[in-house]
Amino acid sequence: MQTGFGIYAKIAHDIIAGKASLPNLPDAALRIRRAMQDPSCDLARIEQIIQTDAGLSGYLIQMANSPAYRGWRQTKDLKRALSLFGMEMTRNLCLGYSLRSMFHGRDPLLKTLLLEHWKRSAHRAAFCTVLAGQVRHISPDRALLAGLLQEIGMPLLYVRLENTPEALGDPELLQDLEDTFCATISQTLLASWCLDAELQDVARNRHNWLRDHRGKADLADLVTLVNLHELRLVNDPTRYLPDMQTIPAYDKLKPGAVSVLGTLVMLDESVDIAAIEATMTG
Known part of the structure; x- marks a missing residue:
């Protein structure tokens, strides 16, 4: 009999393997x-x-x-x-x-998790939109969509866990599931919707700090910088984070100065992020 993480990991594996219906x-x-x-x-x-x-x-x-x-x-x-x-x-x-x-559910705990996830997604999407304004070849609407879709697998996993409230009420377990399965479930869902390879690449590489490629900066580079910026703001001592200026995405996008906290000054000083986020969550 499976115990602990393995029970919930099987739910994630079933989604990835096509054994669970996708929305x-x-x-x-x-x-x-x-x-x-x-x-x-x-x-x-x-x-x-x-x-x-x-x-x-x-x-x-x-x-x-x-x-x-x-x-x-x-x-x-x-x-x-x-x-x-x-x-x-x-x-x-x-x-x-x-x-x-x-991002809606009947169970109060599930409903709260889905709402919190939507707010985080909207916050990241607002960052992505503002940063895209500095990159001529990446459109703000694509950046906004990438920010919203990069972790779209987590709401699906939350819904599948609705009948296991002990899992939904365990933040450490949910973080472990996210770290292990979010990228693959998100990519699986995006592929089922026939969304393009670039958006799938964003989901697959959202925390791949060392990702490098030929050519100009792309959506995955932009989302990577935003995610590192946001994690630097959270300042979780248990998570390894590279210096912003050392990752390939920074070199490609050249987004300007970095603060003493390791965040992008341009995003720290933007007066537009709150307004864009409010439009999505209002």
């Missing part, structure tokens, strides 16, 4: 994806779909007025917001918004 893409994102597969689809058609969801419509208008996307005048309606974003950015932002539907 579909949230409804709004799925309908928009299907519509965009039609070569004749245009923004007017996407607007019709989005208008059926008041929450999503309001979110896109808010994002259009957020520091990451706002233009020279205020956006007051959905049509102007979509014109500002274009098709690809609209799809990414709709997917990011619709992920919130995965």
